[in-house]
Amino acid sequence: MADNADTCLVVPLYNEGAVVGDVISDALTVFPRIVVVDDGSADASAEIARRAGALVVEHPLNLGQGAALQTGFDAARRLGAEYVVTFDSDGQHRTEDALAMVQRLRDDEADVVLGSRFLDDRTRPGGVKRAVLKAAVLYSNLTTGVRLTDTHNGLRALNATALGTIRIRQNRMAHASEIIEQIGRSSLRWIEHPVHIVYSDYSRSKGQSVLNAVNIVTEQLYR
Amino acid sequence: MLIKVLLLVAIAVVVVLSLRAPAGARHLALRRVSVIGFAALAVLSVLFPDAWNAAAAVVGVGRGTDLLLYGLIVVFLGYMVTTYRRFRHLESQITQLARRLALDEVATELRAADTAGEARLPDVPPGPRDVDGAVGPAAATDPAAPDATVPGAAARPGPAA
Numbered sequence: 001m002a003d004n005a006d007t008c009l010v011v012p013l014y015n016e017g018a019v020v021g022d023v024i025s026d027a028l029t030v031f032p033r034i035v036v037v038d039d040g041s042a043d044a045s046a047e048i049a050r051r052a053g054a055l056v057v058e059h060p061l062n063l064g065q066g067a068a069l070q071t072g073f074d075a076a077r078r079l080g081a082e083y084v085v086t087f088d089s090d091g092q093h094r095t096e097d098a099l100a101m102v103q104r105l106r107d108d109e110a111d112v113v114l115g116s117r118f119l120d121d122r123t124r125p126g127g128v129k130r131a132v133l134k135a136a137v138l139y140s141n142l143t144t145g146v147r148l149t150d151t152h153n154g155l156r157a158l159n160a161t162a163l164g165t166i167r168i169r170q171n172r173m174a175h176a177s178e179i180i181e182q183i184g185r186s187s188l189r190w191i192e193h194p195v196h197i198v199y200s201d202y203s204r205s206k207g208q209s210v211l212n213a214v215n216i217v218t219e220q221l222y223r
Numbered sequence: 224m225l226i227k228v229l230l231l232v233a234i235a236v237v238v239v240l241s242l243r244a245p246a247g248a249r250h251l252a253l254r255r256v257s258v259i260g261f262a263a264l265a266v267l268s269v270l271f272p273d274a275w276n277a278a279a280a281v282v283g284v285g286r287g288t289d290l291l292l293y294g295l296i297v298v299f300l301g302y303m304v305t306t307y308r309r310f311r312h313l314e315s316q317i318t319q320l321a322r323r324l325a326l327d328e329v330a331t332e333l334r335a336a337d338t339a340g341e342a343r344l345p346d347v348p349p350g351p352r353d354v355d356g357a358v359g360p361a362a363a364t365d366p367a368a369p370d371a372t373v374p375g376a377a378a379r380p381g382p383a384a
Contacts, residue, residue: 055333
């Protein structure tokens, strides 16, 4: 399908008022259906996204990115979406990559296509970030049985089967590992797809603290 | 020293218990029993203060008060961990509530896009599958809905019957 009406972009949003308008209007040129889940932003993010043309679902309070994604999945399911792409609101992701990933779902190569910035060398994260991401990959591969090259990439594409199977319960950042864990336990077919993550000055300034890895591991242990 | 072994085992038990999922009623019963046990111990300590010294001597700790302090630390650790678990549980309930609210707010948009054409459906949207009682009052709030039987409504996971 050329117009991508069968695909729903799920965009978790939290205080990205500065960029979200452009991200949404840019993505709308490729994907006509966008569900933005505003996670209790303090700024005008939700309003900006709505004006840009997305369907905005607003959490009444801040719950975390994992919770926002699951809310988006629920909304997408009600919209009857055939494919769902999780897409960041800060301009890190490229619609070309998203489109290519959905195409692989359409070709029935897999139920889940996971973006990876380490399959080629277009993306260049800084030294420490790279080390932490690599450690996360090692840990995830050991514990989930799903062998990936990049475990914390927000760009993913899911078909309806995967959408019905995966249920995110980790409200905050541990959801990335949780999704992989659930893929590992289920019979979902998965593949990785090389994507280019745009590290702008903006995303770098908002980027996650490396210390967050501690939070993620704790949340996984004490669930 | 014996006290080291005892304390390490106690800490390990607390951690292991905390990692296991709490089993509802059984968990609650255990909590209550331990509260009663705690009270009984407190009463005995008041009545026989020297008992702590004797117990301390047995396990190889200097004084009874030291033993009490060690015990307190272990109990506090357990308290901390169980409280964290309860907090996480509460958090998941709040999440479900907030998600339900958020989705209900855009129910019309979700439905319009979903069933384009079948606009006039009862005003209670279908809830996420795992939310208990999400669609319970559908029939009650709109008893006169003449179009509750249109195909779109029948396909929804509601207590139509």
